[in-house]
Amino acid sequence: MLRSTILLIFSLFLLTQCTKKDGSGTVTIQLDHSVAGNAFEVDQLKYACQAGHTYSIVNLKYYLSEIKLTDKHGQIISRGNIHLFDIQNPASASLNLDNIPDGDYTQLSFVFGLSEIQNVDGGLINTLENINMEWPIPGDQGYHYMKFEGRYDSLNTGIVRSFNIHTGATKGNQNYLEITLPIQTLILRDNNWTIHLQMDLNEWLQNPTTFDFVGHEAIMMDQSAQEIIKANGGTVFSIGSVKKT
Amino acid sequence: MRILSTFIVFLILVLHSCTKDSEIPNSWTYNPTPYLLEFPDEFPQMQIELANPLTVEGVQLGRRLYYDQLLHPAGMHACSECHLQQSSFSSSAEVLPHINLGWNSTFLWNGKISGTLEDIMQFEVDDFFHADMNRLEQDSLYPRLFFEAFGTETITSTYTARALAQFLRTVISSNARYDNVFLPGSGEFPTEEEQNGYDIFFSEKGDCFHCHGGILFTDNNFHNNGLDTQPSPIGRSAITGNPNDLGKFKSPTLRNIALTGPYMHDGRYTTLEEVIDFYSEGLKISPTIDPLMKQAHKGGIHLTGKEKSDLLAFLHTLTDTTFITNPAFNSPF
Numbered sequence: 001m002l003r004s005t006i007l008l009i010f011s012l013f014l015l016t017q018c019t020k021k022d023g024s025g026t027v028t029i030q031l032d033h034s035v036a037g038n039a040f041e042v043d044q045l046k047y048a049c050q051a052g053h054t055y056s057i058v059n060l061k062y063y064l065s066e067i068k069l070t071d072k073h074g075q076i077i078s079r080g081n082i083h084l085f086d087i088q089n090p091a092s093a094s095l096n097l098d099n100i101p102d103g104d105y106t107q108l109s110f111v112f113g114l115s116e117i118q119n120v121d122g123g124l125i126n127t128l129e130n131i132n133m134e135w136p137i138p139g140d141q142g143y144h145y146m147k148f149e150g151r152y153d154s155l156n157t158g159i160v161r162s163f164n165i166h167t168g169a170t171k172g173n174q175n176y177l178e179i180t181l182p183i184q185t186l187i188l189r190d191n192n193w194t195i196h197l198q199m200d201l202n203e204w205l206q207n208p209t210t211f212d213f214v215g216h217e218a219i220m221m222d223q224s225a226q227e228i229i230k231a232n233g234g235t236v237f238s239i240g241s242v243k244k245t
Numbered sequence: 246m247r248i249l250s251t252f253i254v255f256l257i258l259v260l261h262s263c264t265k266d267s268e269i270p271n272s273w274t275y276n277p278t279p280y281l282l283e284f285p286d287e288f289p290q291m292q293i294e295l296a297n298p299l300t301v302e303g304v305q306l307g308r309r310l311y312y313d314q315l316l317h318p319a320g321m322h323a324c325s326e327c328h329l330q331q332s333s334f335s336s337s338a339e340v341l342p343h344i345n346l347g348w349n350s351t352f353l354w355n356g357k358i359s360g361t362l363e364d365i366m367q368f369e370v371d372d373f374f375h376a377d378m379n380r381l382e383q384d385s386l387y388p389r390l391f392f393e394a395f396g397t398e399t400i401t402s403t404y405t406a407r408a409l410a411q412f413l414r415t416v417i418s419s420n421a422r423y424d425n426v427f428l429p430g431s432g433e434f435p436t437e438e439e440q441n442g443y444d445i446f447f448s449e450k451g452d453c454f455h456c457h458g459g460i461l462f463t464d465n466n467f468h469n470n471g472l473d474t475q476p477s478p479i480g481r482s483a484i485t486g487n488p489n490d491l492g493k494f495k496s497p498t499l500r501n502i503a504l505t506g507p508y509m510h511d512g513r514y515t516t517l518e519e520v521i522d523f524y525s526e527g528l529k530i531s532p533t534i535d536p537l538m539k540q541a542h543k544g545g546i547h548l549t550g551k552e553k554s555d556l557l558a559f560l561h562t563l564t565d566t567t568f569i570t571n572p573a574f575n576s577p578f
Contacts, residue, residue, distance in 0.1 A: 160530075
């Protein structure tokens with residue numbers, strides 16, 4: 001009897017272990033925005049850029065896609081999310097990666113914008129939001145990767161003009177960014193986590209190249225300007241806190 | 246006392262049952278036929294309220310209500326009086342066209358009403374028309390039509406709004422010359438002028454598309470497009486209370502734009518030529534001017550005479566003549 005009981009308890013223990021190995025959780029990516037380390041406020045003409053202007057940000061929309069978590073063994077987990085952030089839609093500041101299996105994750109990577117696969121006419125689900133991001137320039141195709149719009153006080157002279165940093169594929173150049181960021185080890189064991197992904201908007205305008213709004217009010221068909229923004233994108237993103245939720 | 250109470254309850258129940266039986270003739274049936282909405286694949290999926298699925302009976306009822314002066318408490322006005330089919334269901338500057346409304350979630354020039362078509366129709370029935378439901382209930386036909394559409398003989402403003410919303414979801418314009426000559430598959434091609442106008446419209450040369458782009462030719466958003474140096478207080482800011490929204494009005498669809506003049510929220514421009522001149526040379530700077538108006542500091546996009554006529558030719562490709570003659574949308578009376 002005792003032997004049978006011990007065997008039963010041992011079997012139950014093993015089964016429990018098996019169940020635990022199949023655990024999973026949700027990893028939420030929380031999108032935080034700042035300007036040169038300061039809190040981001042919409043439509044406030046108060047930020048200074050390296051080119052010498054004071055500027056404001058009125059509109060901000062962008063796509064993140066091919067979002068992946070990599071564990072310490074190099075295994076990559078992707079849920080195929082294509083996410084559109086829209087400053088006018090507060091709910092879009094977070095996205096969930098569901099059913100992420102238990103693991104020790106050390107890296108977050110994503111495409112800023114859309115890769116060749118999705119960035120074709122009709123490549124995304126035909127929603128109103130995606131239609132408003134279309135890139136209809138004759139000869140090009142696909143979608144805006146980012147709409148970063150605002151006003152600037154030209155060299156602080158009191159003359160206020162507009163800028164539109166609209167990124168996307170033009171003249172055969174894809175122009176999307178592949179971002180990989182190490183994260184403080186996220187030990188997922190049948191629980192949920194939140195990763196704060198920070199975007200410093202001022203970094204689009206510097207490092208390594210100063211982006212001057214003057215002469216760059218509209219850049220959709222300006223590949224050299226697209227390349228400056230793409231190169232500056234390397235310092236735009238960082239990881240904030242990584243927390244169990 | 247208890248016996249008396251029981252008797253009264255029983256009497257009420259009997260009377261209630263009798264009333265119902267007497268008000269619903271045997272010839273009335275509630276067996277609505279689902280209405281299949283059709284529109285091209287390029288159009289986005291339309292959000293339809295679960296509580297208000299489209300039925301043939303509901304759409305027909307909505308169409309009748311749209312054209313019926315009985316909706317007005319004094320019997321003097323109907324929706325169709327200001328929303329004329331030959332003018333793409335518009336008539337004057339204040340009247341935004343009732344076209345492709347099923348893809349809208351904000352309504353009126355300043356977005357006073359946001360939500361679903363049912364929400365805006367509820368506003369129109371209750372707050373704009375002050376409709377008296379008794380007038381519909383006393384009509385010889387409406388009680389049966391409401392029963393056939395919604396399974397109720399009690400006519401409420403909610404069901405009235407739902408019927409109007411159903412009809413307006415069917416009022417779709419998707420067969421303009423643009424849809425045939427610029428979208429693949431038809432075998433038809435634009436003229437050289439129309440193609441040049443397309444290139445201006447959809448490039449940063451004209452930069453019309455950021456507010457009026459996509460298959461619906463509107464971004465359904467609010468913008469200050471540079472009409473005034475003192476931006477108007479009756480636009481979006483009147484709803485949000487946000488001074489950053491001064492001078493912002495909803496981008497109207499440009500589908501059938503040649504039919505919906507005069508233009509702008511106050512009708513200040515009579516013709517499309519005047520509108521093109523405004524965007525070319527007449528923009529005015531104000532603190533809330535939309536950043537998309539990036540040539541405003543130069544007064545506009547400065548088109549040549551040829552470019553203006555090409556752009557005008559393109560805008561005329563957005564006219565859908567089959568829409569304004571579609572018998573499914575005209576008066577049932």
